[in-house]
Amino acid sequence: MPPAEPPADQTDAPLLQLHGIGKTFGPVRALEDINLDIPEGQVTALVGDNGAGKSTLIKTISGIWQPSSGEMLWKGKPVHLHNPKAATDLGIATVYQDLALCDNLDIVQNMLLGHEVRRRGLLDEVSMELTAKRTLSDLRVVTVRSIRQPVGSLSGGQRQSVAVAKAVMLDARLVIMDEPTAALGVTQTELVLDLIGRLSSRGHAVIVISHNLAEVFQVADRIAVLYLGRLAATGPASDFDTQSVVELMTTGASARVGGGNGAPSEVVPPGGRGSGAEG
Numbered sequence: 001m002p003p004a005e006p007p008a009d010q011t012d013a014p015l016l017q018l019h020g021i022g023k024t025f026g027p028v029r030a031l032e033d034i035n036l037d038i039p040e041g042q043v044t045a046l047v048g049d050n051g052a053g054k055s056t057l058i059k060t061i062s063g064i065w066q067p068s069s070g071e072m073l074w075k076g077k078p079v080h081l082h083n084p085k086a087a088t089d090l091g092i093a094t095v096y097q098d099l100a101l102c103d104n105l106d107i108v109q110n111m112l113l114g115h116e117v118r119r120r121g122l123l124d125e126v127s128m129e130l131t132a133k134r135t136l137s138d139l140r141v142v143t144v145r146s147i148r149q150p151v152g153s154l155s156g157g158q159r160q161s162v163a164v165a166k167a168v169m170l171d172a173r174l175v176i177m178d179e180p181t182a183a184l185g186v187t188q189t190e191l192v193l194d195l196i197g198r199l200s201s202r203g204h205a206v207i208v209i210s211h212n213l214a215e216v217f218q219v220a221d222r223i224a225v226l227y228l229g230r231l232a233a234t235g236p237a238s239d240f241d242t243q244s245v246v247e248l249m250t251t252g253a254s255a256r257v258g259g260g261n262g263a264p265s266e267v268v269p270p271g272g273r274g275s276g277a278e279g
Contacts, residue, residue: 013076020070030056043206045216048226062094063087093167094176103152135169157188174205227252
């Protein structure tokens with residue numbers, strides 16, 4: 001009798017898997033039956049019109065809200081994120097549009113805020129500077145004048161870089177970026193897009209929420225389109241073009257999805273229209 005096959009290696013599973021995720025707020029159905037894989041070393045762009053459910057989904061992944069139905073798997077194992085700290089401890093970092101940085105503190109102080117290094121009861125400033133400098137160098141963030149300059153003096157792109165470096169320094173395996181270039185000029189936008197590419201090349205999983213489809217196609221390996229709280233389509237970026245994404249965002253369906261260089265994308269019928277409490 002041949003030996004039983006060994007169980008599948010859970011390390012081969014996507015970093016994060018969403019199975020049937022739903023979220024309701026009283027009578028409002030914000031998310032319905034979301035099935036989505038987030039692999040390591042790739043950038044997944046999450047796109048959708050206002051009210052599609054993007055904010056609700058990332059807040060659910062980040063532990064701010066718990067799903068009303070479905071489950072999340074981390075490296076193939078079910079997880080329950082009861083609060084943002086649980087998500088952070090697991091390795092999920094979310095960089096929101098406001099960045100959550102303190103303008104009156106310098107770069108080092110911001111990056112190690114709440115995780116200060118102490119030696120003999122005092123702050124180990126040298127160790128903290130070396131840690132911050134090493135992290136910024138690994139991400140090739142070279143535009144800051146000094147790691148001791150106040151964050152309030154930085155440009156928008158530099159502030160994004162500091163916020164992302166802080167997440168990486170805390171061993172985040174999944175970095176979620178909410179509209180990271182919304183208020184940036186051309187030069188600063190390129191800085192942030194380059195940083196996103198470096199994150200994925202280092203093996204991090206990245207979710208980028210954006211309305212700018214040109215930037216989406218510039219950085220994304222995969223695209224997931226939300227429509228009124230449902231996942232309208234997901235698949236390799238090569239299976240989409242701008243027109244098909246726009247059609248999916250506005251109607252929940254497109255005749256142009258799939259047939260690209262990769263496998264056909266999974267297109268989800270737009271039935272059961274949710275209310276989409278948030279963008």
